Amino acid sequence: MRLENVWLRYHRRGPWVLQGIDVRIGPGEVAIVLGRNGVGKSTLLQVAAGVLRPGRGRVTDRPARVGWVPERFPADQPFTVTRYLTGMARVAGLGRAAADEAVTFWTHRLGLSAFRSVRLPELSKGTAQKVGLAQALLRPPGLLVLDEPWEGLDAATRELVPELIAEVLAADGSVLVSDHRGETVRLPAARRWLVADGSLSEETSSTDETIAVVEVAVPAARVAGTVARLRAEGHQVLRVRPDASTAASQVLPVEPPRSTGAARPAEPPLGMAGELTAEQPEAADAAVESAAGEAR
Amino acid sequence: MSALVRMRLAGFLRTGRALAPLLAGLITLGTLYGGGRAQPAEAYGVSAVVLFPVLAWQTKILLDVEPDVQRRLAQVTVGVARERSAGLLAAAVAALVTVAVALLFPWLVGGVSGPVDPGDRSIPVGLALGLWAHLLVVPAAVALGALASRASVGGAGYGVAVLALGGVGAVVFGLTGSVAPWLAPPIMAAARTTAGDAAALTLLALSGWALAWSAAVVGGYLWRRRAQG
Numbered sequence: 001m002r003l004e005n006v007w008l009r010y011h012r013r014g015p016w017v018l019q020g021i022d023v024r025i026g027p028g029e030v031a032i033v034l035g036r037n038g039v040g041k042s043t044l045l046q047v048a049a050g051v052l053r054p055g056r057g058r059v060t061d062r063p064a065r066v067g068w069v070p071e072r073f074p075a076d077q078p079f080t081v082t083r084y085l086t087g088m089a090r091v092a093g094l095g096r097a098a099a100d101e102a103v104t105f106w107t108h109r110l111g112l113s114a115f116r117s118v119r120l121p122e123l124s125k126g127t128a129q130k131v132g133l134a135q136a137l138l139r140p141p142g143l144l145v146l147d148e149p150w151e152g153l154d155a156a157t158r159e160l161v162p163e164l165i166a167e168v169l170a171a172d173g174s175v176l177v178s179d180h181r182g183e184t185v186r187l188p189a190a191r192r193w194l195v196a197d198g199s200l201s202e203e204t205s206s207t208d209e210t211i212a213v214v215e216v217a218v219p220a221a222r223v224a225g226t227v228a229r230l231r232a233e234g235h236q237v238l239r240v241r242p243d244a245s246t247a248a249s250q251v252l253p254v255e256p257p258r259s260t261g262a263a264r265p266a267e268p269p270l271g272m273a274g275e276l277t278a279e280q281p282e283a284a285d286a287a288v289e290s291a292a293g294e295a296r
Numbered sequence: 297m298s299a300l301v302r303m304r305l306a307g308f309l310r311t312g313r314a315l316a317p318l319l320a321g322l323i324t325l326g327t328l329y330g331g332g333r334a335q336p337a338e339a340y341g342v343s344a345v346v347l348f349p350v351l352a353w354q355t356k357i358l359l360d361v362e363p364d365v366q367r368r369l370a371q372v373t374v375g376v377a378r379e380r381s382a383g384l385l386a387a388a389v390a391a392l393v394t395v396a397v398a399l400l401f402p403w404l405v406g407g408v409s410g411p412v413d414p415g416d417r418s419i420p421v422g423l424a425l426g427l428w429a430h431l432l433v434v435p436a437a438v439a440l441g442a443l444a445s446r447a448s449v450g451g452a453g454y455g456v457a458v459l460a461l462g463g464v465g466a467v468v469f470g471l472t473g474s475v476a477p478w479l480a481p482p483i484m485a486a487a488r489t490t491a492g493d494a495a496a497l498t499l500l501a502l503s504g505w506a507l508a509w510s511a512a513v514v515g516g517y518l519w520r521r522r523a524q525g
Contacts, residue, residue, distance in 0.1 A: 049372050050376075051371060053522065066372050066373075068369060070365050070369070072365065073365075074363035074365040074366040077307060077362075077366060078306075078307055078311045083306075087299065087302075087303040087306070088369070090302075091299045091374060092373050092374075135369065
């Protein structure tokens with residue numbers, strides 16, 4: 001599938017959200033769409049899925065069967081889980097028996113069996129999100145578009161998402177996924193598309209490029225903001241862990257050693273530590289400086 | 297596409313929002329037939345006129361019941377053309393059910409009478425003309441309701457304005473001597489025809505007019521949907 005010079009704005013005189021996007025994704029490929037809030041990640045995904053029509057440009061070679069998992073599942077509908085999924089399976093073209101079989105399979109696999117007779121408005125956010133995931137997979141999609149698929153999911157289902165993606169890829173499907181929780185670390189082979197100022201650039205990494213792991217300590221209250229900013233800058237946050245000792249937490253161990261500005265003994269106690277990788281030493285320095293600035 | 301039609305009709309019925317236009321229709325028909333008995337063709341002609349805004353409102357409600365994201369999910373699943381068609385078809389099916397109720401209603405409350413004078417139409421002819429008048433209204437009302445739907449106009453206020461203008465305009469522009477009768481569907485002209493001389497050519501012309509008006513409004517709806525994304 002290819003997006004050829006795609007421009008999109010929501011109103012005739014509004015600003016262009018996407019400007020001249022030109023990108024291609026082939027069978028068996030997965031791409032992660034990254035970027036700050038409001039830059040147009042969801043818009044790009046919706047153009048790819050066929051929800052939004054580009055104002056200029058076009059989308060070519062979109063697979064016939066597209067599965068789209070919206071950021072928020074529309075749970076305000078007067079159906080039970082079974083009735084909704086059966087209806088969507090029939091809408092997707094499955095016969096009655098095949099629809100029942102697909103619904104049974106996916107409700108079981110996603111841990112929805114106990115909720116089959118529950119009405120959609122009564123579901124928790126995470127369970128509703130599972131229904132959203134199930135409806136996209138009732139028929140094997142040639143293109144699976146996941147908008148923040150990990151949002152609200154329990155740990156078991158979060159682990160399942162990469163498995164589902166791998167199955168789509170194994171069947172020569174393509175997958176587009178956006179994420180701001182850092183869960184895409186589970187997709188190491190994914191291409192990384194960075195959306196900023198309406199345009200898209202692809203982060204490239206060569207096999208001979210050295211990867212450094214930098215540990216950063218920040219006050220617990222500022223973890224979310226720091227992680228979000230580091231990710232928005234293109235760094236891969238591997239994990240966030242509570243700091244075991246206050247004394248140790250006052251030191252920010254940094255690799256490589258040239259990032260000296262991070263250790264500040266006079267600063268207030270730091271509560272959380274995390275690791276991030278950076279593909280370039282300069283980028284790592286900038287990221288650590290950024291985190292240290294947050295800690296001040 | 298039929299699965300999507302069924303799903304949308306089920307959503308419309310299960311929310312209970314189908315009751316409001318149905319009750320409005322019954323109250324209107326009750327008022328209409330409460331004043332005395334009339335011959336079928338004449339009564340049905342007026343019934344079709346008063347049902348026009350009710351059916352348009354019913355269509356708007358049916359299309360608005362579905363959350364926006366669910367409508368987009370349906371579009372991704374079946375494509376743009378089928379998603380649009382399924383909505384219009386579901387609204388048409390609902391409208392036909394209401395029309396069936398409207399056709400039965402006067403017989404249940406004794407609102408119609410058989411031929412009195414020698415020149416009066418027989419009951420079967422009156423029924424056929426009444427059916428024609430109501431079927432004439434269905435595509436026009438569905439088109440107006442779709443144009444007034446949230447997916448087309450965005451805000452609720454605009455939708456109500458479109459419905460009100462369409463309903464009032466159909467009557468005002470349909471009056472005898474109107475300066476621009478083609479701006480409205482021919483529901484008033486159809487009512488006059490059922491009450492007067494219903495020549496085959498007139499019925500054919502009015503049917504074509506109604507279909508052309510509906511097609512133009514549906515075109516506006518599709519254009520708005522395209523613009524809304």
